[in-house]
Amino acid sequence: MTVKSPRLAAVALFILAGCAQQELAVHDAWIRAAPDGSAMGAAYLTLKNNGSDTEVVGVRSTAHSLASLHTSEIVEGVFRMRELDSIPVKANSVVRFEPGALHIMLMRPIAPLRAGDTVELTLTFSDGREISFDTLVRTERQ
Numbered sequence: 473m474t475v476k477s478p479r480l481a482a483v484a485l486f487i488l489a490g491c492a493q494q495e496l497a498v499h500d501a502w503i504r505a506a507p508d509g510s511a512m513g514a515a516y517l518t519l520k521n522n523g524s525d526t527e528v529v530g531v532r533s534t535a536h537s538l539a540s541l542h543t544s545e546i547v548e549g550v551f552r553m554r555e556l557d558s559i560p561v562k563a564n565s566v567v568r569f570e571p572g573a574l575h576i577m578l579m580r581p582i583a584p585l586r587a588g589d590t591v592e593l594t595l596t597f598s599d600g601r602e603i604s605f606d607t608l609v610r611t612e613r614q
């Protein structure tokens with residue numbers, strides 16, 4: 473695109489900046505580092521939705537053969553995890569994936585993960601949108 477008028481250029485920049493204000497954004501994504509040899513890990517993050525109602529319907533990881541949406545719950549006094557087909561994300565809301573609650577279950581790592589590594593995760597939404605983001609491997613929440 474060629475813009476000759478400086479004023480038009482300013483308008484174009486303003487519009488682009490507006491688009492950069494994403495409706496869906498992920499913050500503070502991290503993976504709890506598992507001891508070497510463990511086949512399972514979990515990722516946590518904060519998902520902000522500045523748009524309308526949607527649902528998370530899938531997840532994938534560049535570093536794992538298998539990733540799924542999970543929640544943790546206590547059923548009849550027993551702590552257990554359950555796979556979810558989807559997670560509702562209301563308009564203008566924040567959904568937190570955190571230890572003991574919603575999380576992304578990561579299985580079958582392609583290579584062992586160590587603290588300090590970065591893994592790209594992608595969330596898929598019911599309307600077909602996808603967001604990819606870097607997720608830092610840590611030993612614990614910082």
Ligand SMILES: [Cu+2]
Pocket residue numbers: 514542543553554575576577
């Ligand atoms: Cu799990």
